[in-house]
Amino acid sequence: MAPRKLAAGNWKMNGTLAALDQLDGMAAAAEDASCDVLICPPALLIHPMIARVGAGDLLIGGQDCHAAAQGAHTGDIAAAQLRDAGATHVILGHSERRADHGETDALVRAKAQAAHQAGLVAVICLGETEAQRDAGATLDVIATQLAGSVPDGATAANTVIAYEPVWAIGTGRTPTTDQIAEVHALLRDRLTARLEDGADVALLYGGSVKPTNAAEIFAIAHVNGALVGGASLKAADFVPIITALDAA
Numbered sequence: 001m002a003p004r005k006l007a008a009g010n011w012k013m014n015g016t017l018a019a020l021d022q023l024d025g026m027a028a029a030a031e032d033a034s035c036d037v038l039i040c041p042p043a044l045l046i047h048p049m050i051a052r053v054g055a056g057d058l059l060i061g062g063q064d065c066h067a068a069a070q071g072a073h074t075g076d077i078a079a080a081q082l083r084d085a086g087a088t089h090v091i092l093g094h095s096e097r098r099a100d101h102g103e104t105d106a107l108v109r110a111k112a113q114a115a116h117q118a119g120l121v122a123v124i125c126l127g128e129t130e131a132q133r134d135a136g137a138t139l140d141v142i143a144t145q146l147a148g149s150v151p152d153g154a155t156a157a158n159t160v161i162a163y164e165p166v167w168a169i170g171t172g173r174t175p176t177t178d179q180i181a182e183v184h185a186l187l188r189d190r191l192t193a194r195l196e197d198g199a200d201v202a203l204l205y206g207g208s209v210k211p212t213n214a215a216e217i218f219a220i221a222h223v224n225g226a227l228v229g230g231a232s233l234k235a236a237d238f239v240p241i242i243t244a245l246d247a248a
């Protein structure tokens with residue numbers, strides 16, 4: 001088995017019901033493509049999205065879940081509630097949540113465990129800051145985040161890892177292909193050493209992925225797809241990224 005290719009869109013805190021119009025083109029591209037295609041909208045849009053696209057090939061996911069199965073956690077969402085709404089995946093440990101909500105590797109690991117228990121695929125995000133890269137600490141930072149954020153029980157079927165350098169998110173700046181290759185090789189090595197099917201875990205790159213740079217990024221060894229922010233909001237931008245991944 002090889003890693004399944006995945007084109008994933010993270011809508012972050014963007015989109016209202018009017019944005020559902022963008023889904024039709026994305027759903028059509030997902031039907032045509034052999035790679036997996038996932039959109040993670042704000043939680044309020046999960047149900048309307050699934051109602052709009054039906055049980056087709058376009059997968060819908062959440063952007064976070066609580067580590068507990070249920071209970072007194074005002075404002076939070078449980079993994080089982082995402083699953084109940086029809087989500088198949090949940091993004092965890094995005095750098096914006098690590099920064100805005102103080103999420104640690106241990107918390108991300110606990111959330112991933114909750115996601116697995118609920119039957120969701122955890123898309124676990126890792127990435128260095130610009131200061132960490134400038135200090136030459138990138139590989140150490142990534143290895144530490146990976147070791148701390150991935151729970152026991154992770155498999156290629158229930159876990160995806162997304163490498164998202166913090167300085168590349170929403171900036172239009174991307175690492176060189178060598179820099180991406182170096183991190184993805186480390187991820188593959190560590191996952192293969194730790195998990196029985198670590199060679200098959202899908203590894204995504206994220207950070208300023210656009211239609212113009214997607215093909216170059218998808219040609220890098222151990223890049224099995226992308227986690228796309230801004231360019232996943234419009235079908236005109238996201239569909240060419242899906243097509244590039246399918247062709248890679």
Ligand SMILES: O=C(CO)COP(=O)(O)O
Pocket residue numbers: 010094164168169170171172206207208209227228229230231
């Ligand atoms: O954070 C990201 C996806 O999770 C990347 O965002 P951009 O594609 O907008 O840089």
